[in-house]
Amino acid sequence: xxxxxxxxxxxxxxxxxxxxxxxxxxxxxxxxxxxxxxxxxxxxxxxxxxxxxxxxxxxxxxxxxxxxxxxxxxxxxxxxxxxxxxxxxxxxxxxxxxxxxxxxxxxxxxxxxxxxxxxxxxxxxxxxxxxxxxxxxxxxxxxxxxxxxxxxxxxxxxxxxxxxxxxxxxxxxxxxxxxxxxxxxxxxxxxxxxxxxxxxxxxxxxxxxxxxxxxxxxxxxxxxxxxxxxxxxxxxxxxxxxxxxxxxxxxxxxxxxxxxxxxxxxxxxxxxxxxxxxxxxxxxxxxxxxxxxxxxxxxxxxxxxxxxxxxxxxxxxxxxxxxxxxxxxxxxxxxxxxxxxxxxxxxxxxxxxxxxxxxxxxxxxxxxxxxxxxxxxxxxxxxxxxxxxxxxxxxxxxxxxxxxxxxxxxxxxxxxxxxxxxxxx
Amino acid sequence: xxxxxxxxxxxxxxxxxxxxxxxxxxxxxxxxxxxxxxxxxxxxxxxxxxxxxxxxxxxxxxxxxxxxxxxxxxxxxxxxxxxxxxxxxxxxxxxxxxxxxxxxxxxxxxxxxxxxxxxxxxxxxxxxxxxxxxxxxxxxxxxxxxxxxxxxxxxxxxxxxxxxxxxxxxxxxxxxxxxxxxxxxxxxxxxxxxxxxxxxxxxxxxxxxxxxxxxxxxxxxxxxxxxxxxxxxxxxxxxxxxxxxxxxxxxxxxxxxxxxxxxxxxxxxxxxxxxxxxxxxxxxxxxxxxxxxxxxxxxxxxxxxxxxxxxxxxxxxxxxxxxxxxxxxxxxxxxxxxxxxxxxxxxxxxxxxxxxxxxxxxxxxxxxxxxxxxxxxxxxxxxxxxxxxxxxxxxxxxxxxxxxxxxxxxxxxxxxxxxxxxxxx
Numbered sequence: 001x002x003x004x005x006x007x008x009x010x011x012x013x014x015x016x017x018x019x020x021x022x023x024x025x026x027x028x029x030x031x032x033x034x035x036x037x038x039x040x041x042x043x044x045x046x047x048x049x050x051x052x053x054x055x056x057x058x059x060x061x062x063x064x065x066x067x068x069x070x071x072x073x074x075x076x077x078x079x080x081x082x083x084x085x086x087x088x089x090x091x092x093x094x095x096x097x098x099x100x101x102x103x104x105x106x107x108x109x110x111x112x113x114x115x116x117x118x119x120x121x122x123x124x125x126x127x128x129x130x131x132x133x134x135x136x137x138x139x140x141x142x143x144x145x146x147x148x149x150x151x152x153x154x155x156x157x158x159x160x161x162x163x164x165x166x167x168x169x170x171x172x173x174x175x176x177x178x179x180x181x182x183x184x185x186x187x188x189x190x191x192x193x194x195x196x197x198x199x200x201x202x203x204x205x206x207x208x209x210x211x212x213x214x215x216x217x218x219x220x221x222x223x224x225x226x227x228x229x230x231x232x233x234x235x236x237x238x239x240x241x242x243x244x245x246x247x248x249x250x251x252x253x254x255x256x257x258x259x260x261x262x263x264x265x266x267x268x269x270x271x272x273x274x275x276x277x278x279x280x281x282x283x284x285x286x287x288x289x290x291x292x293x294x295x296x297x298x299x300x301x302x303x304x305x306x307x308x309x310x311x312x313x314x315x316x317x318x319x320x321x322x323x324x325x326x327x328x329x330x331x332x333x334x335x336x337x338x339x340x341x342x343x344x345x346x347x348x349x350x351x352x353x354x355x356x357x358x359x360x361x362x363x364x365x366x367x368x369x370x371x372x373x374x375x376x377x378x379x380x381x382x383x384x385x386x387x388x389x390x391x392x393x394x395x396x397x398x399x400x401x402x403x404x405x406x407x408x409x410x411x412x413x414x415x416x417x418x419x420x421x422x423x424x425x
Numbered sequence: 426x427x428x429x430x431x432x433x434x435x436x437x438x439x440x441x442x443x444x445x446x447x448x449x450x451x452x453x454x455x456x457x458x459x460x461x462x463x464x465x466x467x468x469x470x471x472x473x474x475x476x477x478x479x480x481x482x483x484x485x486x487x488x489x490x491x492x493x494x495x496x497x498x499x500x501x502x503x504x505x506x507x508x509x510x511x512x513x514x515x516x517x518x519x520x521x522x523x524x525x526x527x528x529x530x531x532x533x534x535x536x537x538x539x540x541x542x543x544x545x546x547x548x549x550x551x552x553x554x555x556x557x558x559x560x561x562x563x564x565x566x567x568x569x570x571x572x573x574x575x576x577x578x579x580x581x582x583x584x585x586x587x588x589x590x591x592x593x594x595x596x597x598x599x600x601x602x603x604x605x606x607x608x609x610x611x612x613x614x615x616x617x618x619x620x621x622x623x624x625x626x627x628x629x630x631x632x633x634x635x636x637x638x639x640x641x642x643x644x645x646x647x648x649x650x651x652x653x654x655x656x657x658x659x660x661x662x663x664x665x666x667x668x669x670x671x672x673x674x675x676x677x678x679x680x681x682x683x684x685x686x687x688x689x690x691x692x693x694x695x696x697x698x699x700x701x702x703x704x705x706x707x708x709x710x711x712x713x714x715x716x717x718x719x720x721x722x723x724x725x726x727x728x729x730x731x732x733x734x735x736x737x738x739x740x741x742x743x744x745x746x747x748x749x750x751x752x753x754x755x756x757x758x759x760x761x762x763x764x765x766x767x768x769x770x771x772x773x774x775x776x777x778x779x780x781x782x783x784x785x786x787x788x789x790x791x792x793x794x795x796x797x798x799x800x801x802x803x804x805x806x807x808x809x810x811x812x813x814x815x816x817x818x819x820x821x822x823x824x825x826x827x828x829x830x831x832x833x834x835x836x837x838x839x840x841x842x843x844x845x846x847x848x849x850x
Contacts (some may be wrong), residue, residue, distance in 0.1 A: 019467055076433060089440065
């Protein structure tokens with residue numbers, strides 16, 4: 001026997017039980033996105049590297065993108081993020097698309113990272129954006145979408161929290177610390193590293209980029225100023241609006257949140273697991289120049305992205321993934337012998353047309369073996385059409401969970417299945 | 426203004442209107458697959474080239490696969506098809522998976538082909554397989570799944586037809602034409618080329634691979650023998666079973682169908698558009714050694730694959746794509762002025778929680794402009810909460826299709842929307 005061909009490091013095989021979780025998460029994403037009136041879109045998985053050179057963080061493009069050449073073409077990239085594609089697509093039709101636009105998408109992305117718990121090289125990402133308005137109501141809506149999603153997965157506000165900050169507010173605060181304008185992007189990176197370094201390392205890093213001892217002290221006070229948001233009219237309005245959505249438990253101010261990507265200009269936010277490994281689940285913010293950067297007009301927007309890998313770990317650890325996920329078969333129609341196959345197929349088609357998920361055992365076999373097969377697939381109801389039943393126009397229906405079995409008239413098949421499976425999917 | 430960055434040749438941008446069609450097709454695929462009791466799975470988009478070397482057609486691997494190297498890794502491939510991944514995943518867990526297994530999947534695939542109408546380099550493909558049985562009932566079920574799908578898109582049996590053949594039957598027929606066993610795979614390719622070459626070219630090709638004049642004549646008779654299937658017990662049983670599904674109008678015997686891929690061993694089939702450009706929509710068949718070829722045990726199976734690009738063209742030309750596709754927003758809550766934003770957001774959240782897809786205009790603007798925005802998004806209902814309405818606890822609701830507008834008590838908002846939007850999604 002040959003050796004089984006390996007799979008590629010950092011990729012995942014989605015067997016049906018794993019796929020069911022991904023589908024459950026994606027269905028909530030789709031439901032929340034569309035209820036907020038967002039329209040689904042998608043871009044290509046392959047883009048030219050130039051698209052990302054414009055505005056993605058340097059690390060993302062230089063170190064993490066899968067780049068390769070294809071015959072006769074320029075350097076291609078497996079998309080590491082969606083926002084530049086969104087910007088390109090909006091720029092291409094900037095005079096035709098009704099604004100503001102609300103678009104969402106879900107699909108595969110690739111980053112050449114070191115695979116570890118919570119990090120794969122191939123992953124799925126939800127992207128959602130509201131483009132064409134500077135209104136704070138747009139910022140609040142996007143954060144409300146994120147919070148509604150987290151709530152609908154079953155996560156409580158004790159388990160997750162969306163931390164919000166505002167780069168403009170931080171910029172003003174840095175100005176009052178007399179941090180030079182040119183230095184501020186570097187200081188944003190210093191803030192971003194706060195929880196990733198030890199205090200000693202962090203101080204050294206802050207001094208190294210050119211801050212004075214006094215400024216480092218001021219920065220430490222700043223990132224712990226829990227009331228700082230009251231100085232930002234935008235944030236005051238933002239938190240008022242979040243209350244209207246009834247989501248204030250899920251959203252709070254946090255001056256340490258700044259986001260790594262270069263293109264954010266206003267509000268920024270990240271959802272974190274509380275306790276546990278306190279992992280970042282999703283992140284986003286307001287950008288004002290993204291479309292212009294790929295060749296379109298200036299168009300302000302706000303949005304976020306959420307990967308599936310960390311989310312799934314958080315959901316698992318929180319114990320909120322339902323045990324029985326939809327879309328597994330509900331009914332097995334058994335096959336007694338070769339001669340009765342047509343009658344079994346007929347019954348299956350009848351049950352299927354009533355809306356149930358039905359499998360037929362494709363070969364005649366011992367009934368006990370067929371029931372065991374149904375148990376392995378977690379099927380709840382088995383239908384038996386043996387020669388005895390067929391002779392008298394009867395059918396036996398077995399509830400595989402309770403092991404109850406009834407023999408009824410063939411015409412009552414559907415109503416009996418409804419009794420055993422009362423709640424249709 | 427900078428030039429807009431180009432998109433990659435052979436890829437597609439899915440703007441919301443285009444995405445809605447893709448989503449509509451995918452939803453029917455999901456519905457049909459799960460009703461037949463199939464479980465969704467997925468593999469990685471990246472695989473090692475070795476996986477395809479085992480059994481995919483030579484053309485597919487050598488000429489059409491996107492192959493590239495990543496730092497420290499072997500040659501990677503963007504998957505050109507799913508079946509080898511299915512085989513690998515089954516081989517990895519061959520002692521744990523309850524057999525027969527019914528799995529389906531949909532996702533992106535890549536082939537380096539010359540982009541043209543009906544052909545892109547990045548496309549989506551539905552794969553569905555029933556593995557672990559040699560029963561003809563399995564072959565019939567898989568073809569019934571394909572026919573049910575085509576029927577549910579709205580295509581009639583005058584517009585599409587699934588042509589079925591059997592490689593074993595053809596092998597026997599070639600044997601009676603005294604075609605040497607070694608030559609038969611090449612003759613299968615000759616049959617596959619029948620509709621792709623002129624008669625003259627085809628004869629020359631058939632002679633060139635080593636057939637005699639007499640054998641070529643015999644082959645021409647063979648591929649026109651409409652009753653040949655009666656000589657195959659498998660096909661006789663197959664067509665009996667197809668009748669039970671009530672799908673006999675969609676399925677017919679055609680000795681010209683043979684399929685290009687090497688791994689098929691029994692029944693083979695292809696769905697074709699009738700008339701028009703008579704494009705192949707989907708194709709599949711029975712394979713008996715696929716899992717063994719990647720290092721597992723011998724495990725028979727049957728399945729098919731369908732790309733989204735040709736399907737969509739056929740559906741468009743047949744005029745069966747519904748004009749109004751779901752998931753676009755249904756209600757616009759207008760914003761009268763800055764002061765009323767909170768009341769507008771409250772109303773939107775109330776309507777959303779009742780299950781409707783709702784957008785709020787994020788900024789105060791002239792009502793006429795907001796109605797025009799709603800028209801562009803094909804929204805049916807607008808809600809108006811101006812200072813006059815708010816003072817008297819009223820709300821105005823406008824049917825944007827009929828231009829009717831009513832002013833009602835604030836508490837009747839939901840029931841009025843239900844009147845204007847009677848059929849919930």
